[in-house]
Amino acid sequence: MGRIGARYVVNRMLAALPVLAGVVVLTFVLVRLLPADPAAFFASGPAMGPEEIEALRRQLGLDRTIPEQLAIYVRGLLAGELGRSLVTGQPVAADLAARLPASLELTVAAFALAVAVAVPLGVLAAARPGSLLDHLVRLIAAAGVAMPPFVTGLVLIHLFYVLAGWAPDPTSRSDPYLPSSPPVTGFLTIDTALDGNWGQFRAVCGRLVLPAGTMALFALAPLVRMTRAAMLDVLTADFVRTARALGLSRARILLVYALRNALVPVVTTAGMVLSYMLGANVLVEKVFAWPGIGSYALDALVASDYAPVQGFVLTVAAIFVALNLGVDLLCAAADPRVGLE
Amino acid sequence: MSAAPLLEVRELSLAFRTRGGTVRALDRVSLTLGPGETLGIVGESGSGKSVLAYAVMGLQDRAGRLTGGAVLWRGRRIDRLGEAALRRLRGPEMAMIFQSPRAALNPIRRIGDQLADVLRAHRPLGRAAARAEAAAMLAQVRIPDPAARLAAYPFELSGGMCQRVMIALALACAPALLIADEPTTGLDVTTQAAIMDLLRGLARGRGMATILITHDLGLAAAHCDRIAVMHAGQLVETGPTAAVFAAPLHPYARALARSVPGPETTLATLETVPGSLPDLSAPDLPACRYAGRCPQAQPRCRTEAPPAVPGAAGQVARCWNPGP
Ligand SMILES: Nc1ncnc2c1ncn2[C@@H]1O[C@H](COP(=O)(O)OP(=O)(O)O)[C@@H](O)[C@H]1O
Numbered sequence: 001m002g003r004i005g006a007r008y009v010v011n012r013m014l015a016a017l018p019v020l021a022g023v024v025v026l027t028f029v030l031v032r033l034l035p036a037d038p039a040a041f042f043a044s045g046p047a048m049g050p051e052e053i054e055a056l057r058r059q060l061g062l063d064r065t066i067p068e069q070l071a072i073y074v075r076g077l078l079a080g081e082l083g084r085s086l087v088t089g090q091p092v093a094a095d096l097a098a099r100l101p102a103s104l105e106l107t108v109a110a111f112a113l114a115v116a117v118a119v120p121l122g123v124l125a126a127a128r129p130g131s132l133l134d135h136l137v138r139l140i141a142a143a144g145v146a147m148p149p150f151v152t153g154l155v156l157i158h159l160f161y162v163l164a165g166w167a168p169d170p171t172s173r174s175d176p177y178l179p180s181s182p183p184v185t186g187f188l189t190i191d192t193a194l195d196g197n198w199g200q201f202r203a204v205c206g207r208l209v210l211p212a213g214t215m216a217l218f219a220l221a222p223l224v225r226m227t228r229a230a231m232l233d234v235l236t237a238d239f240v241r242t243a244r245a246l247g248l249s250r251a252r253i254l255l256v257y258a259l260r261n262a263l264v265p266v267v268t269t270a271g272m273v274l275s276y277m278l279g280a281n282v283l284v285e286k287v288f289a290w291p292g293i294g295s296y297a298l299d300a301l302v303a304s305d306y307a308p309v310q311g312f313v314l315t316v317a318a319i320f321v322a323l324n325l326g327v328d329l330l331c332a333a334a335d336p337r338v339g340l341e
Numbered sequence: 342m343s344a345a346p347l348l349e350v351r352e353l354s355l356a357f358r359t360r361g362g363t364v365r366a367l368d369r370v371s372l373t374l375g376p377g378e379t380l381g382i383v384g385e386s387g388s389g390k391s392v393l394a395y396a397v398m399g400l401q402d403r404a405g406r407l408t409g410g411a412v413l414w415r416g417r418r419i420d421r422l423g424e425a426a427l428r429r430l431r432g433p434e435m436a437m438i439f440q441s442p443r444a445a446l447n448p449i450r451r452i453g454d455q456l457a458d459v460l461r462a463h464r465p466l467g468r469a470a471a472r473a474e475a476a477a478m479l480a481q482v483r484i485p486d487p488a489a490r491l492a493a494y495p496f497e498l499s500g501g502m503c504q505r506v507m508i509a510l511a512l513a514c515a516p517a518l519l520i521a522d523e524p525t526t527g528l529d530v531t532t533q534a535a536i537m538d539l540l541r542g543l544a545r546g547r548g549m550a551t552i553l554i555t556h557d558l559g560l561a562a563a564h565c566d567r568i569a570v571m572h573a574g575q576l577v578e579t580g581p582t583a584a585v586f587a588a589p590l591h592p593y594a595r596a597l598a599r600s601v602p603g604p605e606t607t608l609a610t611l612e613t614v615p616g617s618l619p620d621l622s623a624p625d626l627p628a629c630r631y632a633g634r635c636p637q638a639q640p641r642c643r644t645e646a647p648p649a650v651p652g653a654a655g656q657v658a659r660c661w662n663p664g665p
């Protein structure tokens with residue numbers, strides 16, 4: 001594994017620092033361009049006059065110039081502080097840390113579901129081009145693109161909660177009437193399982209199905225399309241013909257010879273899809289009242305609560321960077337010809 | 342050795358359905374091959390040599406359909422076999438090596454693993470045994486330091502080394518027939534000679550029959566017992582190598598024979614066959630597909646299938662008007 005050294009990883013992380021700095025400045029400025037005044041928003045009690053609002057503005061540091069405010073914010077960042085939320089009154093870092101597991105659990109579940117469905121479908125469709133399954137797969141690939149995830153979410157809620165009544169009410173991650181388990185990972189599925197709290201475990205999984213399904217549907221189309229295309233491409237390669245000419249079994253040709261060679265484009269697409277999912281989270285979490293960082297940021301944005309929005313964007317950007325690095329490492333592991341420079 | 346042929350191709354026809362129409366790539370091709378025999382299939386590029394080889398092994402791609410004739414292996418029809426039955430033939434009975442050996446190997450799999458894949462596809466071998474046998478195969482194709490090379494990826498080897506690995510893969514299950522489709526095209530001259538020597542030595546040592554497909558007539562003349570000349574999907578002449586080159590009957594075979602560079606030929610005197618291959622998707626292909634290029638063509642060459650005409654030295658041509 002000499003190609004994939006710790007040095008490469010460190011260099012990549014250093015190279016990402018300017019990107020993250022740019023993200024910080026850009027979100028900071030953009031948020032302040034919004035036509036809203038946080039002081040006025042939070043001072044909207046009946047007893048509040050212009051003087052009180054002005055006092056609050058001074059207290060929040062909003063009377064200073066934007067460069068001055070940025071300098072203060074960056075100084076805080078360097079000390080590991082993301083500021084304080086006006087809505088919750090908590091440090092943003094603490095809020096995000098408390099809510100990140102919910103978002104990650106949702107995203108990971110959705111992603112795993114999408115990959116588990118998309119890759120086999122893509123492989124089978126490519127193995128029999130023109131078959132019924134292939135047409136079905138192409139239909140999925142086309143339909144998935146047309147549906148924004150919050151619409152899918154609303155449709156699924158209407159079908160399975162309102163009409164069929166199969167799904168639990170889309171308002172929480174767990175059943176409030178069942179005992180909860182001590183938080184270990186923050187992933188409720190894992191925490192309840194560790195605790196042996198199977199009733200709550202089932203409730204948690206049940207509540208995960210619709211939002212994760214919504215996000216998975218969103219991710220399915222690009223994944224299945226790329227898997228199918230990459231497989232079709234590889235299956236025409238000379239070395240697949242060699243494998244057939246030497247009498248290797250069909251399963252081995254499909255899975256070991258073709259799929260592994262199709263892995264680089266598939267993994268790259270999967271990384272992109274996962275990044276998109278982190279963004280799509282915002283609306284899906286809102287639709288399902290999911291207590292993750294996406295709904296947190298959206299509420300903050302509506303309330304002109306700057307610090308949480310900035311903290312959210314920075315967190316997502318950091319995850320993006322890590323994800324890209326992970327994708328490149330996986331590609332290098334999948335293909336010995338991929339150089340890491 | 343029994344008298345029955347190892348391989349018999351009987352009046353085989355094959356067509357590809359494409360957007361541009363039906364490409365009739367093979368037209369009633371017949372040939373036989375005995376155990377241990379070496380047959381050269383020659384002809385311009387595009388004359389259907391590779392398509393014929395793939396059809397024998399059942400490897401033609403989805404667009405290709407056999408439209409007539411039969412392929413017999415040790416007297417048994419194999420052209421209608423399913424993929425599972427064919428799979429048992431490929432490797433232990435017949436195997437194939439290709440042009441561009443680097444592309445023919447799995448780029449992201451170690452060559453030791455690729456060899457083990459083939460061995461274990463046909464025999465119940467454990468990992469260690471397969472590994473040992475893979476190293477022995479690499480030694481047989483004279484790859485230096487075989488045990489260390491098992492861990493190499495194809496991109497770490499030269500083209501000539503890749504072709505040696507390909508030969509090792511093809512011979513791993515000791516097939517009775519090896520089809521070598523342009524095995525040395527794209528390799529430098531010294532490597533070409535080394536690969537051909539290796540192939541010939543291995544074939545002799547194992548009593549393995551070989552079909553050598555090439556557009557290099559010199560190569561075919563040097564290595565084959567018999568020659569089959571193909572043109573535009575038709576087999577126009579077969580016979581012992583000396584007969585086909587010294588006394589060809591079919592006008593195309595004669596034109597080809599004249600195009601072989603001898604000791605006295607220079608670039609200026611080297612002839613090529615005039616004209617070009619007809620469009621195989623044309624609906625009105627002449628009965629003899631050489632008719633459009635043939636200086637001796639007669640009207641019936643276009644309408645009636647030419648008869649098989651035997652020559653004095655054992656060669657057979659399909660021609661209405663065979664030459665002297
Ligand atoms: N998959 C295919 N689809 C359509 N036509 C094909 C296909 N494969 C080969 N052919 C046609 O068959 C003819 C013979 O090709 P080939 O056997 O590759 O010639 P060569 O003698 O050079 O090996 C060519 O005209 C080629 O265009």
Ligand SMILES: [Mg+2]
Pocket residue numbers: 390391392522523
């Ligand atoms: Mg060819």
